[in-house]
Amino acid sequence: DAGVIQSPRHEVTEMGQEVTLRCKPISGHDYLFWYRQTMMRGLELLIYFNNNVPIDDSGMPEDRFSAKMPNASFSTLKIQPSEPRDSAVYFCATRARGRDSPLHFGNGTRLTVT
Amino acid sequence: RKEVEQDPGPFNVPEGATVAFNCTYSNSASQSFFWYRQDCRKEPKLLMSVYSSGNEDGRFTAQLNRASQYISLLIRDSKLSDSATYLCVVSYNAGNMLTFGGGTRLMVKP
Numbered sequence: 543d544a545g546v547i548q549s550p551r552h553e554v555t556e557m558g559q560e561v562t563l564r565c566k567p568i569s570g571h572d573y574l575f576w577y578r579q580t581m582m583r584g585l586e587l588l589i590y591f592n593n594n595v596p597i598d599d600s601g602m603p604e605d606r607f608s609a610k611m612p613n614a615s616f617s618t619l620k621i622q623p624s625e626p627r628d629s630a631v632y633f634c635a636t637r638a639r640g641r642d643s644p645l646h647f648g649n650g651t652r653l654t655v656t
Numbered sequence: 657r658k659e660v661e662q663d664p665g666p667f668n669v670p671e672g673a674t675v676a677f678n679c680t681y682s683n684s685a686s687q688s689f690f691w692y693r694q695d696c697r698k699e700p701k702l703l704m705s706v707y708s709s710g711n712e713d714g715r716f717t718a719q720l721n722r723a724s725q726y727i728s729l730l731i732r733d734s735k736l737s738d739s740a741t742y743l744c745v746v747s748y749n750a751g752n753m754l755t756f757g758g759g760t761r762l763m764v765k766p
Contacts, residue, residue, distance in 0.1 A: 573752065585700070585743070585756040597752065633699055641751040642688050647699035 546648035548634050554654045560622040563651045565634030566615055575645065576609055576619050577633040585633075591617065624655045659683060660746050662757035670765055673734050677760045679744030680726045689720055689727050690745040694759065700743055703729075734764045 689706035741759040
């Protein structure tokens, strides 16, 4: 299995621009999570999906952030408009059904907003 | 109080040393526990799950103490390649709510 695949690996953009991060989960994994990691705040859960349905988006910072999962093999996290404080590493992680199933992370997208 | 707390370190140890980390959690309904390893500028990777009776994987031993609400990770015979940040993860709600600790940084020196 190729694992969780994220793109792009790096994104540098100017404040105000739209940013779209992409994730392809491991086949058969029912759950997909979007995390953000910064030095100051560590790993923060933004949103998670179960069977393509958003279950908990309470971690999404504000209306500028949105996430979709149109099918079982693809998810996007969009920031519009982007701000310098959005600079972070964004991870997508997936897991199989079952309480003890661990998370598997993608390589992450390192976002820099100037 | 944070839901999952770890000593951020760094723990600086010589090669061959034994080192232990603890992680405390506040939610008594927590059901599953994991240790992840994260190298600099990389994604977290599963090191091991933590079972109620304790479990061992080579040089690594994980323990769970539900009464005191903490998990531990013991690394024996430290290698230079063990240098990384170790994250504990606690989950509840059938595994859907996963909370990460802030991580403990380990540096193994020659």
